[in-house]
Amino acid sequence: MTDSIVRGHVNMGGSSASPSTSAHGRRMDQDISPANRAEASDSSKTETKRRRVSTGCLTCRRRKVKCDETHPVCSQCQRLAVECIWKDTQQYSNKSIRSCRRACDQCRISKAACSFHDPICTTCERKGIDCTWKLAEKGSTPPPASAxxxxxxxxxxxxxxxxxxxxxxxxxxxxxxxxxxxxxxxxxxxxxxxxxxxxxxxxxxxxxxxxxxxxxxxxxxxxxxxxxxxxxxxxxxxxxxxxxxxxxxxxxxxxxxxxxxxxxxxxxxxxxxxxxxxxxxxxxxxxxxxxxxxxxxxxxxxxxxxxxxxxxxxxxxxxxxxxxxxxxxxxxQLPLDERSFMLRFKATTRIFRLPWQPPSEAERGREGMPAQGVMLFALSHSVLKYLAVAQWEQPDLPGSQFQSCQMDLLAWRDSLNAALECTEENVFTRIEMGQSTAFYALHLRYNWAMATLCTSALQRPSELLNVDWHRQIMAVCQESWLSIADVGDTLLSADPDFVPEDPTRKSCFDSEYTMSMSTHVCKQQFWSY
Incomplete structure (x- = not known):
């Protein structure tokens, strides 16, 4: 009786298994195929090896023996009287940080993947921005910059x-x-x-x-x-x-x-x-x-x-x-928009011809500020050519050169997409992009061209013109002159310190460029805008 109790105690607490457990184990072994058994064995060895590599001392890892991980000297190194070397945890934990610091400043600020190519990485080259590495050496990250x-x-x-x-x-x-x-x-x-x-x-x-x-x-x-x-x-x-x-x-x-x-x-x-x-x-x-x-x-x-x-x-x-x-x-074709040029996107724009037809909805996004500026230069040139014959032409007749110039200018204005309209939101965007002067000049040139065109037509004696047409053109002329000041007010409301930085074009804020109804002044000062 005593022996059976002792044997039962040993069977439950020792390494030997009970009959039921042993039978269950034999059935499990029979169910596992040799291939699965080999795979499980390899997986167990890999996990053990990974634990040893990641936690043992460097001396035991080089000797490929098990380390008991006793700090500062493990039992294996103490028994052999050799130096017990441990890896620098701070060095390895900062590995990803050092890798981030090797990236250029722009990729670190925008958290983009950097190719580490000095002097210019692939990401900065694709975006068309400067590639600097000063912050990468200092290890400090400044706040993101939008411009x-x-x-x-x-x-x-x-x-x-x-x-x-x-x-x-x-x-x-x-x-x-x-x-x-x-x-x-x-x-x-x-x-x-x-x-x-x-x-x-x-x-x-x-x-x-x-x-x-x-x-x-x-x-x-x-x-x-x-x-x-x-x-x-x-x-x-x-x-x-x-x-x-x-x-x-x-x-x-x-x-x-x-x-x-x-x-x-x-x-x-x-x-x-x-x-x-x-x-x-x-x-x-x-x-x-x-x-x-x-x-x-x-x-x-x-x-x-x-x-x-x-x-x-x-x-x-x-x-x-x-x-x-x-x-x-x-x-x-006309120039592409700035984003496509900067990012090297291929696109197709129209070939510019006069009389000008507004673009389709699919083409509006491709014709950005450079293309609109070129078209407005050409339309302004047609206005300037009209000034040479304005005193001999009857402007209120259908098909006249005045009617052609006015229709082209109005079609250009109607073709502007939402991003090029003179609104405070667009002004803020252009200021951030460094395009405030170009944006200002674009709208200023249009209003100046329309005002000059109408002013020259109104130089004809009013008794020779249709009364309703004369009244309509007078209203358009006044609106164009006032719009010149409105464009400046819109930019000044967004940036009180705004000053046009184009030395090739004088500012409409100068006293000498006040509203003048003289055709001679229009001819001489037209290209100053």
Missing amino acids: PAAGDELARIEPIAPDRPILHDGNVKKLVSIYFFRVYNVSWHGFLHRAAFIQRLHRGQVPRHLLTSVCLASAIVLGLDAEDCKTRLADCHRQISEAIISPTLDLLCTILNIIYCEMAVGRRSALWMLSGMANRVAMAHSLHLPGDDSMPGGETRRRLMWACYCIDIMVTGKQTELASFALDRIAI
Whole structure:
């Protein structure tokens, strides 16, 4: 009796199993196939090995023996009298943090995947933004920025002394950043692809004359002295004369930037020769014909051609026989919107012709501010040509040149998408994008063109015009003049410190540009807007 009790106690507490348990175990072993048994064994070994690798000391891990994980010296190392080395837990726990710090500043701020390519990563190149690595070395993360930090660059830039070269190492990168934030978006200057240019700059592939013109345009925005600017422009002209033997697209970009600088310092006499030189380079590369369709190269070619066209009609004015390019000879599509150009998205826009037809709903999103600016330049040019014959034409007759110009301008206004309408919400968006001056100029040019057109038509004696038509055009004229002030009020309500930064165009806030009903003043000052 006692022996049976002892044997039962041993069977329950020892390693041997009860008869029922043993039978159940044998049935389980029979149900498990050899393949499943081998897989379970391998899985158990892997889990054991993973636990040993992750928790044992480094000495035992190298010897491939089991460690009892006794700190600071385990029993195995104590028995063999060897050094017991443990991994640095802080070092391994911060591995992901160090990996994050190796990313560029922009990818860390936006929490995007960085390719770690210095000087410009793939993500920044695709987005068309500067790729900096300063914060990655310091290990600090600033708050996200919604716009390029051109304002910060202004505070850190060193003064440009008259005897100091414009391409000073400490200022080149900052001046390039300012160029793309404050010069690039103005009028027809958006022909350089930001990411591609910065990548070429880091590789040392930007010609000296192009880099000099970019930095000089930025220095003018910063308030470079006019006399110092003229001295530096003379050096740029020498570089252009040396490179004109083999004209390239980089040289064309340089000439267009120099035109911007010459207009900024008030030397409009040089525009005629520079514009003719730019047009010849454009013709040499056949930019007015369909060609390269790659991105961003093909879009850069189109934007360069439209920039030459805008400058050409601005310089020649109403004297169409002196223009190098007629609109019907330009067989390329309008520029893409800025987002598609920056992100290298291929899209198709229309070929611009007069009389102009509004785009379809599917085409409206593709024609952004650059395309609208080009079309408005051409429509303004048709208004300027009308001024030459306004005193001989009967404007209230159907099919007159006045009616054609007015219908084109109204069709252009109706074609603007919601993102380009003059509202406070859109103004805030353009300010963040650095496009407030271009947005202001777009609406200002339209209202100025419509006001000038109506003003010139009203110079005819009222007794020769239809009474109802005369009253209607008078109302349109007054509305257009008042809209010029409304555009400025809208921008000032969003940004009280707003000042147009385009030196090629005078501000409507100047006293000399008050409302004038003189046709002569309209002719002389039309292109000042």
